[in-house]
Amino acid sequence: MKIATFNANSIRSRLDIVLDWLKQYQPDILCVQETKVVDELFPRDPIEEAGYHVHFKGQKAYNGVALFSRETARNIRCGFDDGGLADESRLIRATIGPITVVNTYIPQGREIDHEMYTYKLEWFKRLRAYFERHFTAEDDLIWMGDINVAAEAIDIHNADRQENHVCYHKDVRAAFSDCRKWGFVDVFRVHHPEAGHYTYYDYRTPNAVKRGMGWRIDYILASTPLANRCKNAYIDLEPRLADRPSDHTFLVADIDL
Helix, strand or coil, rough: CCCEEEEEECCCCCCCHHHHHHHHHCCCCEECCCCCHHHHHHCCCHHHHHHCCEEECCCCCCCCCEECCCCCCEEEEEECCCCCCHHHEEEEEEEEECCEEEEEEECCCCCCCCCHCCCCCHHHHHHHHHHHHCCCCCCCEEEEEECCCCCCHHHHHHHHHCCCCCCCCHHHHHHHHHHHCCCEEHHHHHHHCCCCCCEEEECCCCCCCHHHCCEEEEEEEEEEEHHCCCCEEEECCCCCCCCCCCCEEEEEEEEEE
């Protein structure tokens, strides 16, 4: 099974990039974040014509998550179910074949002293509780998406200058680490332990991809049973070099089911 994640930064603006990528790589599952479109205007038809079932939850101009699958998805759920703010446009979950996928677009946080950073830290706690409530570590479970955290210094081209950044501050790294300790393996790092691999390149940095000036903030995280069957994981940089690209690119994993 080939699975992938991509922050589109507007699915309608990047639809051609997504459709071309689907045609070339033919993944079994693609999780998309930052669709930035209300459900009524989501471009369902061309995605279905490409051979995919699609489920989504969005809102105007911000956030939004979607899940594409070749096989019919079951048990689709959006948002938290703990009695707090559901935040449906940031979390979608479904079972596809033998695995369950949780696709998240975690808040960026804005600034360290901003209320959205506090909300981001709380979001990780709620997500850890969500996993504990619905799954066991022996389940075939994938958590992927734009996590908005660089877990280690090797995940940023200039980590020595980013200690107070909302995507690298020690508190958010600890929150992400605690969530992973529920039972997840970062499958990309299993196959690529070295520095210099990134999934996000800021538009404001000229020639960021060619200069290697990026962040790794998108992840495919697998429960141990699935991680043990992951044969490969890689970042495809070509879509980031396309005309009018997203500031993120595709992260892919191949899992032997």
